[in-house]
Amino acid sequence: ETGVTQTPRHLVMGMTNKKSLKCEQHLGHNAMYWYKQSAKKPLELMFVYSLEERVENNSVPSRFSPECPNSSHLFLHLHTLQPEDSALYLCASSQARGRAYNEQFFGPGTRLTVL
Amino acid sequence: QKEVEQDPGPLSVPEGAIVSLNCTYSNSAFQYFMWYRQYSRKGPELLMYTYSSGNKEDGRFTAQVDKSSKYISLFIRDSQPSDSATYLCAMSVIGGGADGLTFGKGTHLIIQP
Numbered sequence: 001e002t003g004v005t006q007t008p009r010h011l012v013m014g015m016t017n018k019k020s021l022k023c024e025q026h027l028g029h030n031a032m033y034w035y036k037q038s039a040k041k042p043l044e045l046m047f048v049y050s051l052e053e054r055v056e057n058n059s060v061p062s063r064f065s066p067e068c069p070n071s072s073h074l075f076l077h078l079h080t081l082q083p084e085d086s087a088l089y090l091c092a093s094s095q096a097r098g099r100a101y102n103e104q105f106f107g108p109g110t111r112l113t114v115l
Numbered sequence: 116q117k118e119v120e121q122d123p124g125p126l127s128v129p130e131g132a133i134v135s136l137n138c139t140y141s142n143s144a145f146q147y148f149m150w151y152r153q154y155s156r157k158g159p160e161l162l163m164y165t166y167s168s169g170n171k172e173d174g175r176f177t178a179q180v181d182k183s184s185k186y187i188s189l190f191i192r193d194s195q196p197s198d199s200a201t202y203l204c205a206m207s208v209i210g211g212g213a214d215g216l217t218f219g220k221g222t223h224l225i226i227q228p
Contacts, residue, residue, distance in 0.1 A: 004158070033215060040123065043159075043203070045215035056215060090158050102147045102207050104216065106158030 002026055004107035006091050012113045015081060021110045023074040023091030031096035032074040033104065034066060037088040049074060050096045081114045088112070118142055121204055121219025129227050134191040138204035138219045141185065145206040145217070148180050150189045153201045153221065162202075163189065194226045 004025045013019050025032065034046040048056035049068040063085075065077040074091055088111050092104040121138045128134055136150075147166055151159035163178040165171045165187075171178045177190040187206075191198055201223050205216040 035215075040220065042119065042121075042220050043205075043216075043218040048215055058215075092158075102149060102216065103161060103164060106151075106160065108156070108158045 004091060004093055004105050006089075006107040006110050008110060009108065010111045010113075012115065013078070013081065014115050015083070017081075018077070018079040020078065021076040021089055021091075021112075023076075023107055025072055025074075025091075025093035025105070025107075027093055027105060029093035029095055029105070030071045031094045032068060032071070033092040033094075034074065034076055035090040035092060035106075037090055037109070043090065047076075078112075081112075083114050086112055086114045118217050119204065119206065119219040122222055123220050125223040125225055127225040127227060128194060130194060130196060132194050132226075134189075134194050134198070134224060134226075136189040136191075136202050136204075136222050136224070138187050139185055140187075140206060140217075142206075142208070142217075143182075143185065144208045146209065147207045148178070148187050149205040149216065150176075150178055151203040151205060151218075153203060155200075159203055196226045196228050199224060199226045 007022045031050045033048050036044045045058050046060045047066040063080050067075040088109040090109045091107045094104045119140045150163040152162045153159040165178050165180050168180050168182045175192045179188040201221040203221040204219040207216050
């Protein structure tokens with residue numbers, strides 16, 4: 001595997017389900033990000049982990065819960081979601097130093113549909 | 116007023132044409148400017164990365180930043196059908212913090228063969 005991988009690629013869940021999205025980066029980076037991409041909206045930054053510590057929580061509802069067990073893996077735990085949470089969820093990684101923060105490498109995303 | 120404005124298109128041009136994609140922004144503290152390309156069913160990939168004002172060229176692509184006007188552009192010369200994608204501008208205030216990037220909505224570009 002190379003780059004940033006995400007699983008699953010597609011997920012359909014009911015409002016009462018609990019599911020998790022997984023991201024893995026094979027680039028030796030130490031900062032990881034979750035973004036939400038909805039139709040006709042800009043990418044929205046959700047969470048940032050730098051050196052395995054959460055450094056940004058962009059006013060995301062508590063039904064989204066991130067977890068970063070090490071610098072290569074990032075999870076997004078989902079529970080009691082709403083239909084408006086349906087979107088493409090993108091994971092990204094970068095080096096956690098200087099201008100390299102801006103050179104973010106994205107995974108292919110998980111297309112989430114909440115029924 | 117949104118922080119970053121970008122016309123979503125679609126923008127359709129014939130193969131070989133010069134394409135101009137643009138973004139305007141309101142936060143004068145932005146210093147780092149990026150263009151990402153996103154193909155259908157894929158994540159965005161970094162195309163160009165510029166700091167402050169000026170031009171940067173890479174092959175058929177030229178990125179231009181005018182901080183006085185708060186306006187950035189991406190030019191594509193000799194456009195090819197494989198350039199058909201959504202182009203996202205992104206910017207950040209500083210390069211030394213994990214503050215993430217502020218994106219435009221993206222412009223959907225179609226190059227007609």
